[in-house]
Amino acid sequence: MSWSPSAEHDTVLIISFGGQYAHMISRRVRDLGVYSEVVPYAAVSQSTVEELRPRAIILSGGPSSVYEPGAPAIGDWVLKLGLPVLGICYGHQLLAEMTGGRVERGQGEYGRTRVTVDGPDPLFDGWGREEDVWMSHSDYVASVGPGVKVLATSKDTGYIAAMKAGDKIYGVQFHPEVRHTEKGVKLIANFLFKVAKVRPTWSVEGLAEKLVEQVRSQIPREDKAIVAVSGGVDSTTAAVIAKRALGDRAVVVFINHGLLREGEAEEVLSALKSLGLNPIYIDASDRFLRALKGVTDPEQKRLVVGKVFAEVFKEVATSDSSIRWLVQGTTYPDVIESGAEAGADRIKSHHNVGGLPRDLGLRVIEPLRYLYKDEVRRLALSLGIPESIAMRHPFPGPGLAVRVIGEVTEEKLRIARRASMIVEEELRRAGLYNSVWQAFAVVGDDKWVGVKGDRRAFGYIVTVRVVESEDGMTADWARLPYDLLQRIASRITSEVPEVVMVTYAVTTKPPSTIEPV
Numbered sequence: 001m002s003w004s005p006s007a008e009h010d011t012v013l014i015i016s017f018g019g020q021y022a023h024m025i026s027r028r029v030r031d032l033g034v035y036s037e038v039v040p041y042a043a044v045s046q047s048t049v050e051e052l053r054p055r056a057i058i059l060s061g062g063p064s065s066v067y068e069p070g071a072p073a074i075g076d077w078v079l080k081l082g083l084p085v086l087g088i089c090y091g092h093q094l095l096a097e098m099t100g101g102r103v104e105r106g107q108g109e110y111g112r113t114r115v116t117v118d119g120p121d122p123l124f125d126g127w128g129r130e131e132d133v134w135m136s137h138s139d140y141v142a143s144v145g146p147g148v149k150v151l152a153t154s155k156d157t158g159y160i161a162a163m164k165a166g167d168k169i170y171g172v173q174f175h176p177e178v179r180h181t182e183k184g185v186k187l188i189a190n191f192l193f194k195v196a197k198v199r200p201t202w203s204v205e206g207l208a209e210k211l212v213e214q215v216r217s218q219i220p221r222e223d224k225a226i227v228a229v230s231g232g233v234d235s236t237t238a239a240v241i242a243k244r245a246l247g248d249r250a251v252v253v254f255i256n257h258g259l260l261r262e263g264e265a266e267e268v269l270s271a272l273k274s275l276g277l278n279p280i281y282i283d284a285s286d287r288f289l290r291a292l293k294g295v296t297d298p299e300q301k302r303l304v305v306g307k308v309f310a311e312v313f314k315e316v317a318t319s320d321s322s323i324r325w326l327v328q329g330t331t332y333p334d335v336i337e338s339g340a341e342a343g344a345d346r347i348k349s350h351h352n353v354g355g356l357p358r359d360l361g362l363r364v365i366e367p368l369r370y371l372y373k374d375e376v377r378r379l380a381l382s383l384g385i386p387e388s389i390a391m392r393h394p395f396p397g398p399g400l401a402v403r404v405i406g407e408v409t410e411e412k413l414r415i416a417r418r419a420s421m422i423v424e425e426e427l428r429r430a431g432l433y434n435s436v437w438q439a440f441a442v443v444g445d446d447k448w449v450g451v452k453g454d455r456r457a458f459g460y461i462v463t464v465r466v467v468e469s470e471d472g473m474t475a476d477w478a479r480l481p482y483d484l485l486q487r488i489a490s491r492i493t494s495e496v497p498e499v500v501m502v503t504y505a506v507t508t509k510p511p512s513t514i515e516p517v
């Protein structure tokens with residue numbers, strides 16, 4: 001993969017010390033028009049710097065404590081590059097230690113915290129003398145090294161909230177990337193434009209042509225590529241790009257695995273056709289449902305779906321010997337996660353997230369590998385992809401198999417389908433569909449005794465899950481209006497006869513995940 005946006009745009013290198021902080025920082029930087037890449041601390045070296053040629057470095061937060069043996073760290077060559085550096089939370093503590101200060105366990109500050117800014121500094125331009133910021137730490141910088149200046153302190157604890165070493169190295173104990181830090185974006189912008197003086201040239205509009213050219217130049221004229229499309233925004237956008245690059249040499253494939261939502265196969269087919277994608281439609285419902293029979297274990301279900309997907313694609317690939325490539329809609333967080341978090345606990349096998357199995361014998365091209373989902377959505381709109389696809393909620397590759405708890409049966413699929421349709425419809429009607437990340441209904445094997453029309457009814461429990469999220473990695477349940485919840489519940493119990501009880505899922509991620517399986 002030769003071309004990367006960092007070759008053309010002033011780039012900020014974000015060194016990740018774990019968790020989701022780094023992507024959130026990266027998204028804020030990109031929203032300010034500056035291209036950024038996230039590299040896990042363990043993978044960062046001077047050659048990363050030579051490759052990316054960053055104009056500034058940001059050190060993210062992370063769950064560890066700098067004074068623990070074996071805590072994540074980075075060589076002090078980072079400070080010798082002469083580049084502006086901003087450390088956030090863990091990154092701030094690390095910088096404090098690297099510049100001769102001391103970090104200790106303190107009393108902890110969590111959530112909204114008031115800080116006092118001690119004097120004018122370019123980093124705090126536009127800040128008042130006192131501001132509310134968002135903190136989440138239990139360690140604190142107890143003392144700073146020689147020549148390091150304290151710029152701000154917490155009002156209640158007196159802890160160091162911001163410091164500066166030299167004229168370009170900053171640390172902040174709070175999280176400017178979190179929305180609750182009211183002037184957080186301002187601070188990041190100050191760092192980028194006033195301290196680092198980078199140029200904001202990054203935007204996805206205008207990127208389409210470049211990506212089309214990339215795909216065209218990578219695939220030899222006599223070769224064809226499979227483009228697996230689900231109708232989701234990522235794969236559809238990748239397919240439109242591939243189609244423009246390859247014309248008829250793009251073999252677009254849409255599989256119905258029998259785990260799609262109500263009316264989805266028809267809708268996706270007609271949307272793909274109107275985009276000129278002319279998909280090969282494979283109805284493999286029976287095959288998937290047969291393979292899933294009797295399977296109750298969550299991971300096992302995912303494995304089965306992944307395996308059958310691979311079989312079907314293999315058959316398509318072997319049907320034409322000039323098919324040598326696979327175009328995928330893999331996005332930036334997928335790339336980072338699949339490469340980086342080695343040693344991390346496997347929560348779920350997101351088979352289809354990174355796409356189809358690599359052993360298909362096809363070479364993989366991922367035109368969206370540098371983009372976040374909201375950037376893909378904007379790119380999609382710039383390519384003329386209709387809003388109904390561009391703004392569509394993510395829908396997992398294994399489909400309703402992960403929204404049915406326990407064995408996947410025709411009955412439970414029907415319930416999940418009808419109930420999910422009601423949830424989506426009511427959200428759209430309330431004008432809330434685009435403001436939530438995902439909204440769906442889940443069914444398992446538990447039942448509840450009910451009374452319908454004066455008769456005893458013993459029926460299924462449906463759980464409604466509606467979440468807000470920026471990237472699916474963390475999520476909060478949506479505070480929907482009670483009357484909307486009421487409408488959803490009564491429609492489900494009256495329109496889906498097998499259901500007697502509707503519950504609303506009010507657990508964040510973590511500790512829950514978004515999908516039940």
Ligand SMILES: Nc1ncnc2c1ncn2[C@@H]1O[C@H](COP(=O)(O)OP(=O)(O)OP(=O)(O)O)[C@@H](O)[C@H]1O
Nearest residue numbers: 228229230232233234235254255329352394395397
């Ligand atoms: N029904 C399907 N037919 C063909 N390919 C599929 C199907 N479902 C998933 N895939 C493949 O698996 C990949 C991953 O699916 P995933 O749901 O993560 O992405 P998406 O559907 O493109 O976008 P979104 O996350 O918005 O739903 C897709 O990009 C596509 O290549």
Ligand SMILES: O=c1[nH]c(=O)c2[nH+]cn([C@@H]3O[C@H](COP(=O)(O)O)[C@@H](O)[C@H]3O)c2[nH]1
Nearest residue numbers: 350351352353394396397398472513514515
């Ligand atoms: O393409 C996908 N294949 C999968 O196997 C899969 N499992 C979960 N998801 C989506 O990922 C996000 C996070 O989901 P979880 O909190 O359930 O892990 C949410 O947006 C989920 O919908 C998947 N997407």
Ligand SMILES: NC(=O)CC[C@H](N)C(=O)O
Nearest residue numbers: 061062089090137138139
């Ligand atoms: N959010 C963070 O980066 C936390 C850093 C460190 N573990 C602390 O608790 O202080």
Ligand SMILES: [Mg+2]
Nearest residue numbers: 230232395396
């Ligand atoms: Mg999808």
